[in-house]
Amino acid sequence: MATQTNAVPGVPKITALGQSFWQLIRKELTPYPGRAWVAGRVTIASTIVMLLVMTFRLPGGFLGAIFTIFLTRENPMATFRAGFRAVAAFLIATGYTIVTAAMLIDDPVTHFLWIVVSLFIAFYLIRILEDYGTAVAFGFMIAGAIPVWDQHALNVNERLESTLWITFSVAVGVAVTIVVEYVFRSVHPITDLTEGIDARLEIVESILRATAEGEPVDPKTQERLQLYSSVGASRLRRLILRSEYSAQFKAQASAAASLVGRLTDIAESFKQSLIERRSRIDPTDAERCRRLADQIAELRKALWLRKLPEDIKMPSHTELSSLNFLSEMERTVAFIPKAFMATESVKSYIPTPLDEIPHERIFVADALSNSGHLQFALRGTLAAMACYVVYTAIDWRGLSTSLATCIITALSTIGSSRQKQILRLGGAILGGVFFGMGAQIFLLPYFDSIAGFTILFAVVTAISAWISTASARLSYLGVQMALAYYLIHLQEFTIQTSLAIARDRVFGVLLGLFSMWLLFDRLWVRNALDEMRDAFTQILEMSAEFAEQLVRRDVTKAILRVRQLRDRINASFITVTTQADAIVFEFGPDRERKLRIRDHFRRWQPSIRTLLQLQITLSQYRVKQTLLEVPEEIARTGTVFEQSIAAMMRAMSSYISEKVPSPVPDLQSSATEFEQAIRTYHQSHGIPLSSEASDIIVLVENIVSVLVPLYDDIRSVFSTNEERVLLSSRVNISNA
Incomplete structure (x- = not known):
């Protein structure tokens, strides 16, 4: 009886978890x-x-097909440049392979070391x-070349070919994609970024106008509002990062995209409060909704x-409303033009030395100084070499697809290890087993022309592409699914009906996933909340x-x-956005508090982004006229004033990291002075x-209007017991 009594309460939790998962997939x-x-x-x-x-x-051929997913960009020129870099990376990897492998192929020891170094x-x-x-292009070339140069039945010329x-x-x-x-x-001609932002703003505008008119x-x-609130603004930020805009405008647009995403979340809460509301809307609130719309x-x-939006006056804290979340929506909308530094002189601003130099960076800034890069490479090399040693030791060369699997699954910004495991395994099962082997058993034996195979290939690709355009929580599933399917059906030049070949490639994918889970995801990895x-x-x-500065x-x-x-x-x-998505995939007794x-x-990140843009604008004026040149x-x-900002920022950091904050000066007083x-x-x-x-005064007022409420919010949240206990326990575990 005791067992039954304990089991009953767990049923609703399992049901609720299944419903939440289904809602996530549907959205x-x-x-x-x-x-x-x-x-x-x-x-x-x-x-x-x-x-x-x-x-x-x-x-x-599977590499050419999978790169059509990798290369899709915000505009054709960005796609062309990405494709050019990918081909260049393959050419460099090819030259490296031909020169080094040919020199070291005769001796087994040197050949093994060549594989280790190359990976x-x-x-x-x-x-x-x-x-x-570009990086994956180089890695794929290495992963494809290793099995080729391991084939002793081929001479050097055949391997080279x-x-x-x-x-x-x-x-x-690449050429076809471009x-x-x-x-x-x-x-x-309309860009995906413009459509994405405009669609979100249009929905919020429609809700406000319906509210102002007293209509449902x-x-x-x-x-649509529920959909956008669920998927967030992560895809918009990816489009911005992949665009051809300057780094300065990318930062501005990212801040605006975050604010638009935040506005969508608030509008969802606003809509729910309207549903629960029983009284009529006050005429003053109706007018405020109309004005905000x-x-x-x-905007x-x-x-x-493609014009710089006009500045919107920040609403007063004393202007109360009977509509929940209306004031917060007004403040968020007012932040959006500030992210673009909408002041008169900025519109005609002459670029200064602070503006972005028009060149593209090839390597990250800390490429040689960050030990995390070496740890990442070691983790990936150990996982890939484990696969190589296993399939070589048992003489099962069909498992060589595990090397390509390790390369494509080595994403450092995809989220927590649990999230990566779920997406990898799910993609392998859907693309390799369900679609790949399923098609071989039930469909391909009845196809007698390329037409049927083409239709099937297009359908599976469309499903994979659709999933890959989801938010960061699910998009990687589509990429892994396409890779598994292409590995089975795009290696030979005929309709593949042999289950043995499909079995080898699916098992190779699973071997790679298992090795990445066992080694890559276990070494030097922390949980998502700590990282965030x-x-x-x-x-x-x-x-x-x-x-x-x-x-x-x-x-x-x-x-x-x-x-x-x-x-x-x-x-x-x-990193914050990525780890926020990853926390959803972590379970345990503290999950609810982690999600809170x-x-x-x-909620705080859009405000921080806006503060950064306001400070960048202020720095432009400071560069134009230094402290030695002003009264x-x-x-x-x-x-x-700037020292007060720095002190308040460090105090917020202290609250979050469980340190005793230093006294904070009165930012409003320093701004007034x-x-x-x-x-x-x-x-x-x-x-x-x-x-x-006048612009500097406006910027100072905007900084105060953003930073002071943010500081009060963070201080109030991390002064409560639950959040402090949870973060303190995480810190103690990490230190131990």
Whole structure:
């Protein structure tokens, strides 16, 4: 009886977990504007590559097909550059393979060492190259060349020919992807990024207008709002990072995208509160909803016209509303133009030395100084070499697909190990077993032409592409699914019906997944909450240092340091977002509190992004006119203001990292003194307030309006017992 009594309460939990999982899958697979275009481009490009591979009997065709997923970008030019880099990486890897393997092939010991070194280089490049597609291109070439150069039945010329064919297949895939991108963009010139932001703003605007008129929200609008609130803004940020915009504008657009995502989340809560509301809406609140809807409409108009949005006045804290979340929505909308630094002189601002130098970085900034890159490469090399030793020892060469699996699953920013395990295994089962072997058993024996195989290939590719365009929580499943299917059906130049070959390749994928789980995911890996907390505190600490750079006397050194801090802060933003998605896949007794802290971090991140953009704008003025060139009183009060910002940032970091915070100065008072010093100087000299001085005053007021509420929120959250106990326990476990 005791056993039955204990078992009953667990049933609702299992049911609730299953329902939550199903809701997650349903929302992730729901269409959104632009998704069908992306999936269609990938499907058409992959199918064309498949037809070329089958027609002209190109070895290594699965690589050409899988790169159609890797290379899809925000615009054709970005796709062209990514494709060019991928082909260049394959050519470099080919030259490296031909020279080194030919020299070391005769001796088994040196050949084994060549494999170890080559895999280490491949994994190290995945970590330190800025472009992931380029790094994977090099790694795939190594993973494809190792089995070729292990075939002693082939002479050196035949091995060389096979190696060159692999590079050519990828070049074909790249060329097809670029052509398809250009054709699609000519037919559908609107960018996916513009559609994604506009669609979210349109939904919020519709809800506000319906509220102002006292009408119910359209069910379709409610469904779309729920979808966008679920998937978040991670895909928008990926599109921004892959775009051809300058680094400065990428940071601005990322901040705006985060704010739009935050606005969508708040609108979802706003809609729920309207459903539960029983009383009529006050006319004053209806007017505020109408005014906010008009402001969003102006933002959308500026977006379509590619104009800088006009500044929106921050609502007063004393302006209360009977509608829940309305004030928060007003504040979030007011932040969006501030992310783009919408002040008059900034619109016509002449670039300064602080502006981004127009060149692309090949390697990450800490490529040689960060020990984490070496740890990553060692983890990947150990996992891949374990696969190589196993299939070589048992003489099962069909398992060589495990090497390519290790390369493609070595993603350092995909989330926690548990999340990676689920997505990898699910992709292998769906693509390799369900679609791959299932097609061999039930469909392919009845196909007598390439037409049927093409239809089946396009359907599986479309499903994989659709999943790969989901949020970061699920997108990797589509990539892994496509890879598993292509490994089975795009290696030979005929319809593959042999289950033995499919079995070998599926088992090779599973061997690679098991090795990555056993070695790669176990060494030097921490849980997602710790990673998220550390990244967030680093953002606050670097933001404090950023503020301190604005009061340095040496402007040249300050500029260089500001550039470094800006890049590192933006990279940490990505880490926070990634780990926030990963926490969903972690279970245990503390899961509910972890998710609550996760929601806090996600709520605060858009404000931090906005603060960074406001500080960058202020730094532009500081570079233009240094402290030595401004009146002494303005320089003194400006220095006090920036030091107050740094102190408040470090205090927030201390609260989150369980340290005793230092006393925080009154930021509002220091801001008032700074503004008063600027006004007094102009009045005493009888000159009107310049546009630049007005802009600085506006920036200072905006910084205060963002930072003070953020500080109060963080202090109140981490002054409570539950959050402090949870984070303290995590810190103690990590230190132990």
